[in-house]
Each structure stands twice: as structure tokens, then as C-alpha cells.
Amino acid sequence: MTKNILVVGEHADSEMTATTAELIGQSTRLAEGGAVSVALLGCCATDVAPQAFEAGAGKVFVNDDDGYTEYNSDQWVTAIESILEGIDVILIAQSTVGRDLAPRLAARQGTAAAMDCVDVRSDSGEIRVTRPCYGGNALADYSFATSPVIATVRAKAFEALAPQSGASGETADLPALSDSRTTIEGREVAEAEGLAITDAPIVVSGGRGLGGPEGFGDVENLAAAFGSNRAAVGASRAACDLGWYPVSQQVGLTGKVVTPDLYVAIAISGASQHMAGCSGSKMIIAINRDPEANIFQNAKYGIVGDYKAVLPALIEAVKAQS
Numbered sequence: 185m186t187k188n189i190l191v192v193g194e195h196a197d198s199e200m201t202a203t204t205a206e207l208i209g210q211s212t213r214l215a216e217g218g219a220v221s222v223a224l225l226g227c228c229a230t231d232v233a234p235q236a237f238e239a240g241a242g243k244v245f246v247n248d249d250d251g252y253t254e255y256n257s258d259q260w261v262t263a264i265e266s267i268l269e270g271i272d273v274i275l276i277a278q279s280t281v282g283r284d285l286a287p288r289l290a291a292r293q294g295t296a297a298a299m300d301c302v303d304v305r306s307d308s309g310e311i312r313v314t315r316p317c318y319g320g321n322a323l324a325d326y327s328f329a330t331s332p333v334i335a336t337v338r339a340k341a342f343e344a345l346a347p348q349s350g351a352s353g354e355t356a357d358l359p360a361l362s363d364s365r366t367t368i369e370g371r372e373v374a375e376a377e378g379l380a381i382t383d384a385p386i387v388v389s390g391g392r393g394l395g396g397p398e399g400f401g402d403v404e405n406l407a408a409a410f411g412s413n414r415a416a417v418g419a420s421r422a423a424c425d426l427g428w429y430p431v432s433q434q435v436g437l438t439g440k441v442v443t444p445d446l447y448v449a450i451a452i453s454g455a456s457q458h459m460a461g462c463s464g465s466k467m468i469i470a471i472n473r474d475p476e477a478n479i480f481q482n483a484k485y486g487i488v489g490d491y492k493a494v495l496p497a498l499i500e501a502v503k504a505q506s
């Protein structure tokens with residue numbers, strides 16, 4: 185059954201986000217011949233539109249007004265609502281924007297939003313989604329009783345299509361900025377060096393078992409051995425609460441959700457609240473001196489031992505491979 189799908193795109197510094205490309209890719213698989221369109225709001229949206237076409241979109245709605253650049257619920261919801269005629273499915277990234285936009289849009293449309301999905305598929309023409317529940321310890325499948333279907337989707341849940349260089353399509357305007365009940369007074373960007381843990385293909389995380397902030401030096405050395413352009417350092421909440429590592433790097437239920445190709449958990453017990461942030465990793469390797477540690481239940485490979493003894497050899501081995 186054909187479906188018309190709208191992806192609410194995100195972009196920064198004239199680059200469409202990788203997650204937007206992934207959502208467009210999955211939309212082309214789900215549409216079964218229906219239309220795949222993308223909405224791009226804010227500064228330079230028109231410049232970004234070709235990237236959406238190359239990722240597989242057939243139509244791109246744009247408005248370059250700088251007033252849209254900072255996400256504002258009232259204005260974004262009003263703009264997106266204006267292009268929903270005939271739309272069956274709306275896919276949005278599980279990002280700061282998506283977390284706010286999806287439920288608001290669902291309330292205005294009288295439909296439901298499934299948040300934080302790790303899969304969106306078509307079963308005999310019916311859209312079904314999968315989302316983690318119980319802190320990531322189980323997966324729940326949902327179907328929808330209302331339309332349009334709205335889902336926010338985790339980064340890296342889907343593969344983007346290979347970019348179709350030079351692809352083009354139809355461009356249409358999103359409406360002018362509407363009035364808003366709120367104004368954005370300022371914006372502070374958290375200081376962070378290197379790759380964001382949410383984007384890095386490899387995340388190396390440390391926990392309370394490191395014994396102190398100096399233990400993170402070893403964790404950083406392992407990340408550096410993988411390459412600063414590939415690996416980022418994360419931490420458990422216990423380590424962040426102790427002030428050993430910045431809260432911006434916390435992985436878990438109350439931290440960031442990461443879905444890297446490789447997650448290395450060093451001296452982390454693997455509490456369910458931590459696993460909620462990393463269980464979507466393609467592979468988990470754990471280093472822990474307790475053979476009964478919960479993290480080994482989730483790890484593909486486990487090394488039982490003191491991290492101080494294990495890490496130097498591991499770092500050398502990684503350097504030899506890189």
C-alpha cells in the first residue's frame with residue numbers, strides 16, 4: 185500500500201544531518217511508490233535541499249527565514265502542519281527538536297506519536313514501530329489506530345541510501361514565520377572537544393570502577409588509539425556524579441543515547457539505566473574485574489580483569505591495527 189511520507193529534516197552549517205539522510209532512506213523503503221518529502225527550516229535551507237534530493241527525497245519544502253533557525257515550538261509546528269495534507273507518516277529524529285515537536289504535532293493532529301523508535305517498518309502495508317522499554321531491557325512493538333503516524337527515530341537506526349549525485353526534485357515553500365508565544369533570549373553551547381558521543385562510530389566509556397578521575401586518562405588513551413576522528417569518550421552517571429568526567433558525556437537513561445558500531449565499557453557494572461543509553465550499539469566490549477557484572481550479559485566480548493592491567497595491552501593492540 186503506497187504511503188506519502190514527510191521527514192522533518194534537520195541541518196546545521198549548511199549540512200543536512202546524517203539522521204535526516206537515514207530517515208529519508210527508510211522513507212523510500214516504506215513509501216512503496218508513495219511520495220517522500222522533506223521539510224527544511226531556517227537559515228540556508230535552500231542550500232541544503234540538494235542534499236535531501238541526493239539522499240532520496242522527491243520533494244523538499246523550504247523556508248530560509250533566519251527566524252526558523254533556532255527551534256521554536258509554535259512556529260515549527262504551525263509550519264509543518266501546513267504541509268500535512270495527504271501525508272500518512274511523519275518521521276522525525278529523536279533529537280532535541282524531535283522530542284518537543286513530535287508530541288506537539290500529534291496533539292494538534294489528534295493522532296499519536298511513538299517516541300525513540302529503533303525500527304519503523306511496513307507489515308502487510310501497516311506501519312509498525314519498535315521502541316525500547318523498561319530502561320532498554322525490553323523492546324515493544326506498536327501499531328497505530330490513528331493517522332498520520334508520527335514517529336521519532338534514533339540516530340543510526342537505518343542506513344541512508346548511497347547519495348545519488350546530482351539528483352533533483354520539486355521544491356516548495358513553507359509558510360512565513362507565524363507569531364509565537366515565546367521568544368528565545370539566548371543560547372549557550374556546551375563546550376565539547378572532538379567528536380560528539382552521539383555521532384562517534386566508537387564510544388569508549390568509563391565508570392566508577394576506574395577509581396578516580398585519573399582513570400579517564402587511560403580511557404582517553406584507548407579512544408585516541410582508535411583515532412580522534414572515530415572515537416569519543418563517554419562515562420557512567422556514577423562517574424559523572426563524582427565529578428570525574430563532564431555530565432555532557434554521560435551515557436544512559438538520564439544522559440545521552442548512543443548507537444555506535446562499537447561501545448567499550450570499562451569498569452562499568454551495566455546497570456539498566458546505563459544500558460538504556462548504549463544497548464543499541466552494534467557491538468559492546470566490556471572490561472570488568474567482576475565476572476558476574478551485568479555488563480557481560482549485554483557484551484559480545486568480555487575481558488575479566490583489572491582495567492589497569494588490561495588497557496595498556498589493548499591500547500597497543502589497537503594502535504597496531506590502526
Ligand SMILES: Cc1cc2nc3c(=O)[nH]c(=O)nc-3n(C[C@H](O)[C@H](O)[C@H](O)COP(=O)(O)OP(=O)(O)OC[C@H]3O[C@@H](n4cnc5c(N)ncnc54)[C@H](O)[C@@H]3O)c2cc1C
Pocket residue numbers: 390391392393394419420421422423434435436437438439440450451452453454455456457458461471472473474477489490491492
Ligand atoms: C533514575 C535513575 C537514572 C539513572 N540514569 C543513569 C544514566 O543515565 N547513566 C548511568 O550510567 N547510570 C544511571 N543511573 C545510575 C545507575 O543505576 C548506576 O548506579 C550507575 O550506572 C553505576 O555506574 P558504574 O557502573 O560506573 O558504577 P558501579 O555500579 O559502581 O560499577 C563499577 C564497576 O566497575 C567494576 N570495577 C571496579 N574496579 C575495577 C577495576 N579496577 N577494573 C575493572 N573493573 C572494575 C566493578 O566490578 C563494577 O562492576 C541512574 C539511576 C537512576 C535511579
